[in-house]
Amino acid sequence: MKKNKRLKGRTGSLKLDKQSIVILSFFAVVVLGIIGYNLYKSTPPSAWVTEDEVLPRNKVCMVNNTYLGVQQIEVPVNGKMYYGCCEMCVTTLNQKPESRYAIDPFSGEKVDKSMAFIYLNPDSKYGGVLYFESTENFQAFSELNDSNTN
Numbered sequence: 236m237k238k239n240k241r242l243k244g245r246t247g248s249l250k251l252d253k254q255s256i257v258i259l260s261f262f263a264v265v266v267l268g269i270i271g272y273n274l275y276k277s278t279p280p281s282a283w284v285t286e287d288e289v290l291p292r293n294k295v296c297m298v299n300n301t302y303l304g305v306q307q308i309e310v311p312v313n314g315k316m317y318y319g320c321c322e323m324c325v326t327t328l329n330q331k332p333e334s335r336y337a338i339d340p341f342s343g344e345k346v347d348k349s350m351a352f353i354y355l356n357p358d359s360k361y362g363g364v365l366y367f368e369s370t371e372n373f374q375a376f377s378e379l380n381d382s383n384t385n
Contacts, residue, residue: 284302284304286377287373287377288354289353290302290354292316292318292349293307294306294307295307296318296319297334297335297349298320298324300337301320301361301362301363303320308321308324312329315335315349317335336348337351337365337366338366339367340365340367341372341373341375344368346366346367348366351366351368352366352367352368353367354367354373
């Protein structure tokens with residue numbers, strides 16, 4: 236004997252058996268999963284870290300200079316470790332020495348990306364990064380930027 240639940244509406248009643256409830260619940264979970272996944276995918280990785288947090292080098296594409304939030308491809312060059320997001324970036328890091336260096340925005344000095352302190356670029360919406368010789372340079376750069384914006 237089937238047990239039915241009756242939901243009374245304005246135009247009558249609706250009968251739901253256990254199978255119907257299970258099917259509706261399944262579809263509700265799928266729809267919520269799709270919504271959650273799309274929300275997750277539309278959030279840039281830079282939203283997962285703060286602007287004053289040193290970024291892990293292995294999650295930064297050192298050719299695109301972008302924090303991607305996931306492990307990148309290791310590119311060992313001359314005993315140092317660099318990271319790229321794709322085979323093209325791996326080739327670039329291997330063949331173009333200039334791709335392995337950046338300019339510290341505070342000191343103006345050349346800095347090796349494999350040794351740099353990496354932070355989010357506050358002017359970038361999508362995870363652009365800046366490379367610093369030291370955390371002190373980053374802090375001085377941040378203070379200078381804060382005083383210029385006030």
